[in-house]
Amino acid sequence: MDFKLSEEQQMLQDTVARLVRGEYSFEKRLEFSETELGFSADFWKQLGELGLTAVPFPEELGGFGGGGVEVQAVMTELGRGLCLEPYLQSVIFGGGLISQTGNDSQKEQWLGGIATGELKVAVALQEPQSRYDLTNIETHAEKSGDGYTLSGRKAVVIGGHCADLIIVSARTDSGVSLFGIDPTTAGVERRTYPTIDGAKGCDLFLNNVQVGADALLGEEGQAADAIEYQSGRAIAALCAEAIGCMEEANNLTLEYLKQRKQFGVPIGKFQVLQHRMVDMMSELEQARSMAILAASVADEEQSNERRRTLAAAKNVINRAGQFISEKGIQSHGGIGMTWEYSFAHYAKRLVMIGHQLGDDDFHLEHYASLLEAS
Known part of the structure; x- marks a missing residue:
């Protein structure tokens, strides 16, 4: 099977790659992370102006009409640059939930702004006790007059500090419901x-x-x-981001092995480090194959086959990310852990990806349960 990108897809990926290389150096990233916003407002604006925030939306909304493969092309390059912008939360997860569950009025009100980057969305689904079960919800919504009254707490809402709209899950009398909330509302x-x-x-x-x-x-x-389906799309996007991180982590490690000298020769001449580098590259290639597979099913109709594929992909990605992070740090020595060196930041991001929307054990158990169900 041919997994090469089409001409349009390759142009899309090249556009993101050029933007990241030109605007998102490691030193700038450190500066962005220290600001009140936590990322670059200018870079986010450029993503919108270039139409990159519109990639997964239909053409009638001014979107690119892209699917999982197009999203993969974007996320891989954002991962390569360790970009801090809430693309996953706002465009993929938030936009996906509105697209799937919103009525015509809500789609018209919100999706256009998300597609242009003018409206930033955060997704508040996790709670302190929920771990990876997004249906473990204690936040409740009670009918009150013509609307609802919401009470509860949501944890680790990435990008929620600057979001213009927050999508909140809450338990109502009839089950799990979603609400689009203006964060400036009284009581928030x-x-x-x-x-x-x-x-x-x-x-x-x-x-x-x-x-x-x-x-x-x-x-x-x-x-x-809808939460389950859109979390699957977010998992595929996370897998793609992880590939960009792993590629750069491997490149940094290989370059270090060529430059660092011990006993008068580059340490890359030592056979044990050569074998370790080969193992890291092998893990990357396995992970890349699973990321491509996840992207190919991300927008398919929900089925146990889709669930199994995404669980398997996230399991492999998580394990590969941990392996590359650990072996890369071992190859670098102490410098691999320093804040001033970019490898440490790739390692930290890979560790966090490994815990977002389920770690490797969680997805292995999920995969096994789906096999038993079939």
Whole structure:
């Protein structure tokens, strides 16, 4: 089977690659992470102006009409640059939930702004006790007059500190529901903090927050399937981002082995380090194959086959990312852990990707349960 990108897809990936190389040096990334916003407003604006925030949206909304492969092309290059912008949360996950569950009015109101980058969305689905089960929800929404009253707490809302719209999951009498909430609404509190991989997130506190009926996305109590489906698309995007991180981590390690000398020769001449480098490259190639497979099923209809494929891909990606991070640090020695050196940041991002939307053990168990069910 031919896995080469089409001419259009290659042009898309080249566009992102040039933008990242020109605007997102490692030194700039460190500066961006220290700002109040936590990323580059100018870079986010350029993503919108180039149409990159519109990639997964239909053409009638001004989008590119792209699917999993096009998203993979973008996310791989963003991963290569360790970009801090909330592309995954706003465009893939948030935009996907609105596209799947929103009514015509909500889509018209929000999707156009997401596609241009003018509207930033965050997704608040996790809670302190939920771990990787996004249906383990204690936040509740009660009907109140013509709308709802929401109370509860959401954890690790990446990009939530600066979002213009936050999609919140809550349990109603009829099941899991989704709400689009303006974070400036009375009763909404955000506590912002940096994450270990450089991005910024927040814990979201909902203290008797009053919203109208028009904040409800889809039918009340029917959001669980949409959350599962869109988290699958987000997993495929995370796999693609991880490939970009792994490629750069391997390149940095190989370059270091060529330059660092011990006993008068480059340490890359030592056979044990050559074998380690080969193992790291082998892990990358296995992970790349699974990322391509995940991208190919990301937009397919929900099925156990899709679930199994995404679980297998995330398991392989997580294990490969951990392996490359650990072996790369061992090959570098102490410098591999220093804040001033980019490898440490790639390693941290790979570790965090390994825990986003399920670690390797979680997805292995999920894969096994799906095999038993079939």
